[in-house]
Amino acid sequence: MKILGAQGNPCATTPHIFLVQLLLLCLCSLFCTGFSQSNPTKCPGSSIDIPSPFNIPGNSSISRNPGFDISCDSTGPMISLGRKQYRVLGISLLQGYVRVTGHTVYTQCQQNAGPVTTNFIDLRGTPFTFSPTLNKFTVVGCDSMAMIQSPDVTSRYRGGCVSFCASEGSITSGTCSGVGCCQASVPEELKVLKLEFTSIRSQLLQSSGSLGNISKSSSAWCSKAFIVDQGSYVFSRDHLDRNLTNLPMVLDWSISGGNCSEARSAPQTYMCKENTDCYTVANNTAYRCNCSxxxxxNPYLGCQDIDECKDKNKYPCTHKCINRIGGFNCTCPMGMTGDGKKQGNGCSRDKTLLIAAGKFHMVLYLLPFEMNC
Structure with missing residues (x-):
């Protein structure tokens, strides 16, 4: 049975139907607005994305993961590690890191005493480690040997470097060559930053009674040591005299629960969703996910097919492109052969057809002569 409008037109809309449609539209608008507001992916006033597995207050669309909670204050996202809060500068899903600032720059000024051990940053019990590829362990000073102590009783040190100054004139801004500033690699899978400062001057006096090439005035400067994003720090001569703050640092993160094989055996907690690949990290004890x-x-929510054929700027085919789930196919026009890909063989004239066509023309050319004979 058809519902007729005022003019008997089945496509016309009566006032009652129009009101019902308007009401549904309003309800949908309210529902959609409320949904988007109740599941935010940014802190208010911030442009920094907080993707799953990280979670911010009010986002109920994703499961909560221990250690990945982000809080929001008036300046943006913050993450709590141990007893200290760090400001979040950015999060990478693909490379598995979070960039933060607000960490401690260790300072030691009593250089004439024996080795001095600092307090430490402890990431144990969190999904984070100090990134060995994106950070540098850096020491600023003119009488400094700073060593990263190992929490393992079987080995005392895990790394460190030495910085000295023969004279004030030998200090050059812009480089950490060991004069005024030194840098060393951050050890793999480092979770505890505990430092030991030693005065080079004191060690030389104790061992040989001579200062060698170390300036007598070098101990006037305090020594500073820190882990810093290697692409963000440039040494300057005035860093010897002033406090250093707001230095960025990079933390690698991973999902606990064993390697990929072990994690897959517990599907109720396995974090890699549809159309994703799992890869093992952290010495075979954790994993991360990427889109296939x-x-x-977002691999922690599920990945969607890329329609390569729709991107005109990256169109992959020389002629026709056919999208398929997880990839695409290129086809060549009739009479041409090849893979049809711009980054492949493309399409070219089919030589077998050209030869066949040539033979056909030859037959047509010779046929009248044979008939005359």
Whole structure:
């Protein structure tokens, strides 16, 4: 049975139907607005994305993961590590790191005493480690040997470097060569930053009674040591005299629960969703997820197919492109052969057809002569 409008037109809309449609539209608008507001991915007033597995207050669309909670204050996202809060500068899903600032710059000024051990940053019990590829352990000073102590009783040190100054004139801004500033690699899987400062001057006096090439005035400057994003720190001569603050640092993160094989055996807690790949990290004790080839999105929520054929700027085919789930196919026009890909063989004239066509023309050319004979 058809519902007729005022003019008997089945496509016309009566006032009652129009009101019902308007009401549904308003309800949908309210629902959609409320949904988007109740599941934020940014702190208010901040442009920094907080993707799953990280979670901010009010986002109920994703499961909560221990150690990944982000809080919001008036300046943006913050993350709590131990007893200290760090400001979040950015999060990478693909490379698995979070960039933060607000960490401690260790300072030691009593250089004439024996070795001095500092308080330490402890990331044990969190999903984070100090990134060995994106950070540098850095020491600023003119009488400094700073060593990273190992929490393992079987080995005392895990790394460190020495910085000295033969004279004030030998200090050059812009480089950490060991004069006024030194840098060393951050050890793999480092979770505890505990430092030991030693005065080079004191060690030389104790061992040989001579200062060698170390300036007598070098101990006037305090020594500073810190882990810093290697792409963000440039040494300057005035860093010897002033406090250093707001230095960025990079922390690698991973999902606890064993390696990929072990994590898959517990599907109720396995974090890699549809169309994703799992890869093991952290000495075979944890894992991260990435979208499979041909898919995009957040691997901790599920990845969607990329329609390569729609991107005109990256159109992959020389002729026709056919999208498929997880990839695409290129086809060549009739009479041409090849893979049809711009980054492949493309399309070219089919030589077998050209030869066949040539033979056909030859037959047509010779046929009248044979008939005359």
């Amino acid at each position: 080839a041909g898919f995009t999105g």
